[in-house]
Amino acid sequence: MMLSDFPLFPEAASTMAHQVDALYAFLTVICGTVSILVFILIIFLAIKYRRRPDNQLAQDQEPPALLEAAWIIIPFIIFMVMFVWGAWVYFRLSRVPDNAIDVYATGRQWMWKFQHPTGQREINTLHVPVGRPVRITMASEDVIHSLYFPAFRTKADVLPNRYRTIWFEATKTGRFHIFCAEYCGTMHSGMIGWVEVMKDTDYQRWLAGGSEGSMASQGEKLFQKYACNTCHTNDATGRGPVLAGLYNTTVALTDNSMVKADDNYIRESILTPQSKVVRGFAPVMPTFQGQVNEEDLLKLLAYVKSLSAPKPATVAVESQQSMQTSAGSPLAPGAGQAPQPTTTGKGNQP
Amino acid sequence: MSDTTLHAHADEHPPHHPFLQHHFEDLGQQHEASTLGMWMFLTTEILFFGGVLCAYWIYRVMYPAAWAEAASLQNWQMGAINTIVLIISSLTMALAVRASQLGQRMGTVVMLVLTLLFGGIFLGVKGYEYSVHFHEGLFPGAQTFTWHENPALAPQVQLFMAFYFTMTGLHAIHMVIGAGLLLWFIRRAWRGDFGPEYYAPVEIMGLYWHFVDIVWIFLFPFLYLIHSAGGHHG
Amino acid sequence: MSSLTLHDVRITGAEGSRNYINDEYGALSWLLTKDHKRIAILYLISITIMFLLGGSFAVIMRVELLTPEGDLLTSDTYNKMFTLHGIVMIFFFLIPVIPAILGNFILPIQLGAKDFAFPKINLLSWYLYIFAAAVGLYVIITGGVDTGWTFYTPFSTQYSNTHVIGVTFAGFIAGFSSILTGLNFIVTIHRMRAPGLTWYRLPLFVWALYATSVVMLLATPVLAITLVMLMFERFTGIGIFNPAIGGDPVLYQHMFWFYSHPAVYIMILPAMGVASEVVAAFTRKKIFGYRFVAFSSLGIAFLGFLVWAHHLFVAGISVYSALIFAFLSFFVAVPSAIKVFNWTATLYKASVSWATPMLYILGFIGLFTIGGVTGLFLAALGLDIHVHDTYFVVAHFHYVMVGGTVMAYLAGIHYWWPKITGRMYNEFWARLAALLVFVGFNLTFFPQFILGYLGMPRRYHAYAPEFQVLNVMSTAGASILAVGYALPLIYLGFSLRFGRKAGVNPWGAVGLEWTTSSPPPKHNFEETPVVTWDAYDYPAMMKAVGETQNV
Amino acid sequence: MADISVTEHHHSDHAPTHHVTPLWQYLLVFFALAVGTVLTVVASRFDLGMWNTPIALFIATVKATLVILFFMHVIHSTRLTWVVVIGSFLWLGVLFVLTFADYLTRSWSLY
């Protein structure tokens, strides 16, 4: 009668939910069996061999030693099955499908802010289409939060110093809980919301309704506002590298290492530009730490990502790369134009 | 109880040494127990300093440029002098242990006093460096960190300085505790407590002092002598 | 030959003579004592008080959680409640409880030593504990703290406006207390064993405490330095985990769990030691696979250091390192399994007494198994994503900590109570309490597994209405549990005055502690014993004694 | 080596061999430590590319080992002491290796 008030199993509304549930069921069966077996055995043995006048003394009888090996090896094999299965599910939960659509999220005490690439913004509610993988790129403005969708069986901590991503593909339309799962202060339990899963057509209609322009176009405005465009021009004449086509390529750094230009790399390039300096360039880019807030940062990110548009970008990539190799090699070893740290200290010149 | 196979021969001891505690069988057991105890304690110290070193290395790998820049703000001459000073004090400490092993009362006292003296010099130099950093605005904190000669690196330089003060500060606290102990040991040595039979306390004091020296042996290159990664860029 | 020895030893302790309790009188003779047995009593009193305090916080929380709305307490108060509950229970109750009370009392006696290697340091640990507890109480009285027991940055360093420095300082000091205890244990076990007491003759409680001490020594300093860095950061405003200057909050979590995961083995290993003692004593049998059980303690201690980041699976560590840590997490389960199966096998063809300590231990084995296997759920990466930071985790750790360690502690205190006080408690009430604890415990925490899988996050002051029924069950269970815990306070206190005299060896158990009078004399033994028998050599003893008392 | 054994005063099976290190050994170790310090400084003045850090670490480790073995008498200590010393550094290694296992693989991509 009260079944709706007394659920034993959460709703499963994503492609991964059933896989997590299957793993859960497997573990419950194995572990449940073992636990019950242990209970039954101890109760049975404790009753059967309870102390009576005729067995004041334990019979000094040792079970065969083979047993010892058995209960080391058999559980171990079972454990390894659990590990492999768990790892497999984890990997699928971590690996974002390539065709995912993007949503951006910011956590702050105590609300969730979502932005869609088309520019819609919402608080504590998230609209997504059913049947399409959705990737959420997110960061926190203050402490650590954790974006949790129980019905999708996924969550990820939202950090103040870098982007995390989380993805899901909803399989049902409807409203599902959003919780904050990492303790974040007074209203931690109030940092909740709903995810609205809509039919794709409804979703497209929803997206069309009213906006301040796409995130990328807002990012473009910021790109001018923060004067990024003074250095990052569309051709190789600027002081900074051309950003078109940068996203998801591999970048060579001055210390000869290579990094992938992913979300976090771009974020880092803006906030702590000197920590990874592109080969062939002087570390002259100023830090924007403390000047660009998380939401604007996401817009800049969306803009830089939008520059990877295929047509002109392929040209840009090539020109940028050839520029780097030609300009890079003569500059590389001890070109002296970089400010040498040793000149600023005191008392350190021999 | 008359059954002699049951019980240790409790009263075959010669008269008890004045420093033998009642629950030990003899001075050998006491000596062994106390040095083992000290080593256990040093184990915890290794992990104590090791924890902060681990954090330090994580960031050093993350921010090589800032680390090199920040290390160049340290006065390496002072660091080098202090390293030598501390090594000398370690030598005198070792000699103090030796003197007490050989029952040389005055030798022990003199060596302990020298150890204290060099330890004091070390702390003096360290204090001087601290005051200079303070004036340079290198002390981490919203108000106190005013160093911005290289604005792009300043945040991570501040991070480095947080390590600098945590690590050298903890080291200095250990030195101060060591100095306090030395004072007490000098008194006991003067009183003639130690000798070939009973020098475990001096040995333990030595273990502690050498450990503090070892910490510095690592801190010196870590904090003063970082060469910029990759060599050619800031 | 060994039978003769046992027989003789058994009659050495003379009744009614001077013992450690009536040896000296006056408050100072207790507060300045260097006798490990008196220090154990000091710990017994102070740790019990802390347990009641931590339990009161739990009761307040459970009452608040009766309804989905946060109507009884404000959010801030609730947050302080679970934080203080966690801190008091972990740092001031569970970590010291078995080593500092039972270990302190029994370990030197089981080794046939007069005292620990460093009696003064032993007393110092107690004072450090008291000092830390005092600082903690001061913080509680002046407003509390709301970070959760894990003190995650940057909340703890920059956003909380409660007494974080005070309480982390208390944790820091308590850490030193536990370091010194561990140090004392290790040196004592290495250097103070009675003649003839070789490693393989040691009771398993000693092995367990040895492994525990290793963990204490190697893990606690890292917590200490982490808390120092945290205090420094909060103090100067700028520091090592601060994202604004490039710090990484996840690094804090690494360092915190480098201690705190091994710390859960600081909590469970001594409990496993007690279990081995009690199982042997009440089956009158040598523990099956003695060496396996002994070495599995060391195995757990070692492997326990390699798995800490299983607390960080969703915190933002790399996928590859998550795989490593999950893989290693399953390894720790192997030595735990060895123990469970060996205890169970010991019951086979034994002479099982249903005395109170044994009831608790039978409960312990079952509940620890449930707690342990649900740990496997959490270690299975893909599943942890869903249940991390939900009540599933809360249920898991209460099963291992309350169902495991607290049960084992209760078993231990009942088992050694006659030795400690010289008196027997009332068996009827004791068994009733054991039953209540078992029932109340399961009713409290089993529903939380379901809640967790349903998705109820932990540290929630108000929750979604569909979770209410299970929460009400949980609160109901907690009230039964409270009665179950209150009873021992009463009947054990009662036994001090009215209990039957215990005699040297009321259980007919073997072990050096059962060869000296109850309560033991000041220096434990009239003369240093020489050991010529193996641990738990019941057959030999039984032959020697002839007939036994019924228990 | 003019070792003076003082063990004959002990009548316990616990008694360790109490070894008095000859003076010249202490002085030699001290000299090595001083040289090591100078070497560290000198090496840091040159740009050795990626080798600067390993060299500094190597010299520091050698110095520390000398102090542990000779000043702290581990070379003449019981096996247990060796275990304790080596064990504590191994444990520190666990902290380093597993923490770095996270940081160094964070940028690896998933396939």
Ligand code: HEA
């Ligand atoms: C006494 C304390 C204790 C103990 C012993 C354990 C034991 C274990 N714990 Fe637990 N744990 C905690 C206390 C403890 N834990 C606490 C306090 C937290 C939360 C902290 C916080 O966030 O506040 C936690 C959280 C926690 C997490 C993080 C969850 C999260 O936050 O997402 C994980 C993940 O892997 C975990 C795993 C394990 C494992 C694998 C064991 C293993 O050691 C268990 C091994 C035992 C067994 C497996 C049972 C016996 C075995 C058998 C009978 C064999 C047969 C079985 C089969 C063949 C299936 N624990």
Ligand code: HEA
């Ligand atoms: C040893 C460890 C230990 C122990 C014994 C307990 C015991 C209990 N714990 Fe808890 N618990 C933790 C360790 C422990 N806990 C930790 C580490 C956390 C995480 C904190 C965090 O998130 O930071 C936690 C969190 C936690 C939560 C989750 C809070 C949240 O996330 O929002 C809950 C909720 O039900 C809970 C309940 C209980 C209950 C009902 C008991 C019961 O077993 C308690 C029973 C005891 C009593 C009822 C006291 C008996 C006393 C009397 C009867 C006398 C009356 C009192 C006086 C005279 C003063 N605990």
Ligand code: CUA
């Ligand atoms: Cu945000 Cu909890």
Ligand SMILES: [Cu+2]
């Ligand atoms: Cu853990």
